[in-house]
Amino acid sequence: MFKKLSIVAAGVVASLCFIGSANAAESWRAWNIHNDGHPNTAAMDRFSELVDEATKGEVKVEVFHGGVLGSQPDALEQVRLGAIEIGNFNLGPIGPMVKEANLVSLPFIFKSVPHMFRVLEGEAGETIAAAMAEAGVKPLAWVDAGARSFYTQKPINTPADVEGLKIRVMNNDLYTSMISAMGGNPSPMAFSEVQQALKTGVVDGAENNFPSFKNVGHYEVTTHYSLSEHLIIPECICVNTAKFDALSPELQAAVRGAAEEAAVYQRELWAVQSDQARKDVEAAGIKVNEIADKGPFQEAMVKVYDDYLAANPDMAKLVEMAQSTE
Ligand code: BDP
Numbered sequence: 001m002f003k004k005l006s007i008v009a010a011g012v013v014a015s016l017c018f019i020g021s022a023n024a025a026e027s028w029r030a031w032n033i034h035n036d037g038h039p040n041t042a043a044m045d046r047f048s049e050l051v052d053e054a055t056k057g058e059v060k061v062e063v064f065h066g067g068v069l070g071s072q073p074d075a076l077e078q079v080r081l082g083a084i085e086i087g088n089f090n091l092g093p094i095g096p097m098v099k100e101a102n103l104v105s106l107p108f109i110f111k112s113v114p115h116m117f118r119v120l121e122g123e124a125g126e127t128i129a130a131a132m133a134e135a136g137v138k139p140l141a142w143v144d145a146g147a148r149s150f151y152t153q154k155p156i157n158t159p160a161d162v163e164g165l166k167i168r169v170m171n172n173d174l175y176t177s178m179i180s181a182m183g184g185n186p187s188p189m190a191f192s193e194v195q196q197a198l199k200t201g202v203v204d205g206a207e208n209n210f211p212s213f214k215n216v217g218h219y220e221v222t223t224h225y226s227l228s229e230h231l232i233i234p235e236c237i238c239v240n241t242a243k244f245d246a247l248s249p250e251l252q253a254a255v256r257g258a259a260e261e262a263a264v265y266q267r268e269l270w271a272v273q274s275d276q277a278r279k280d281v282e283a284a285g286i287k288v289n290e291i292a293d294k295g296p297f298q299e300a301m302v303k304v305y306d307d308y309l310a311a312n313p314d315m316a317k318l319v320e321m322a323q324s325t326e
Contacts, residue, residue: 026059026247031075031087033067033191038215039273040088040143040235041065043266047237050258055251061086071190073171079240080136086239089137090145091128092170092231094238100131103318105174106308107301108294110232113144115325120234124321132236138244139236140259144270145209147229151218152205155289156226159183159300168194168206177304178230182297191216198222207231210277211270219281225288228297237263 030048034041048061069075069084072093078084080097095102103109103124110116119125120142129139150156152165163183169175171188179186187203191212197203198221206218207230213219237259244252282288291297309316 025057026085026243026251028059028061028085028243029069030061030063031067031069031079031084031089032063032065033072033075033088034212035066035215038211039266039269042269043143043262044088044237046265047258047262050261051255054254054258058251059247059255067192071192073190076137079238082136082240082243084240085243086237088143088235089238090170090233090235092172092175092233094132094137095172095174098128098132098135098137099312099315100128100318102172102174102312103128103315103322104233105172105231106319107174107178107230107304108298109319109322113146113232116232116234117142117144119322119325122321122325124318124325127318127321132238133241136241137238138241139238140244140256141237141263143235143237143263143266145233145235146211146270146274148207148209148231148233149226149228150205150207150230151213151222151225151286153223155224155287156205156228157289157291158296161226165204166202168197168203174304174308175231177307178301181300181304194218195221210274210281214277214281219284219286223285223287225281225286227288227290228294230297230301 030044032041032044044063044065048063051059051061070078072090075084075087076089076093076097079087091101091104095105104116110119120128132139150162150167154161156162159182162179164185166185166187167179168187168189169179176186176188189197189203194203194206195217198206198218205222208218213225239255244255247255278288309319
């Protein structure tokens with residue numbers, strides 16, 4: 001009798017354990033726009049492994065590379081709704097849905113990449129992160145995306161060189177204003193369409209960092225990369241807020257820790273691979289030109305700031321915070 005009962009009890013305990021872990025197991029899809037060979041692809045794969053280890057398999061992250069889950073604006077909407085759980089996102093396309101995130105899309109707002117990280121680590125960063133979480137896209141860690149510069153079929157040395165050129169930009173009104181302020185014609189377009197558009201002359205140029213310029217072959221269909229470095233836009237590992245908040249505190253800490261560690265790894269990879277990407281495109285024939293004086297580009301942006309702050313006076317405080325950060 002006793003033996004029988006204990007067998008039954010063991011069975012109950014075993015099935016309870018089973019139910020317990022079955023309930024706890026979370027299976028997440030992660031969006032990544034980049035392909036193999038891009039630092040963020042390696043970092044997202046590492047993130048998935050780290051989450052698995054840190055949560056002992058209770059949270060599984062399957063990463064879909066190459067933007068196969070959709071364009072960035074669509075994927076962001078999916079993360080907000082919880083249809084995709086997590087991803088590596090650029091803050092540029094987040095600006096139209098989270099006003100505070102638009103701080104980083106003001107041209108020349110940051111003096112350098114380290115300055116950008118100092119701003120994000122301070123009060124301005126906390127404000128942006130809180131607003132993003134409120135909108136459903138919670139940043140767990142910030143990652144590096146270097147600086148964006150123009151690439152076209154001729155060197156760009158002054159804003160006048162952009163005049164009359166059709167330039168592809170990411171979806172954000174600040175970028176269309178930026179190109180218009182230089183006399184160019186902005187063309188918002190999904191990243192996946194840019195190579196073809198450059199090749200067929202639908203656009204005359206685009207702007208991005210070296211790893212993205214190289215990874216999707218934009219360097220194969222342009223000739224000059226001009227170091228305007230007009231935008232320094234951070235990226236995040238961002239999760240659907242409700243999914244994250246529904247995890248136990250222990251699992252939240254484990255997932256956040258994994259994101260932070262993956263971000264450290266991403267920044268290390270970025271430092272090495274963005275230099276390498278520059279060398280690779282130069283070896284393939286791209287002429288990289290330094291812009292001796294970026295002053296005229298910055299002066300052309302005064303109107304962009306004035307118009308933006310006139311329409312969004314509540315953003316003045318964040319702009320002030322960023323500009324006063326050493
Ligand atoms: C890359 C970003 C990616 C953007 C892409 C773009 O990492 O998130 O979608 O630029 O220009 O540098 O659309």
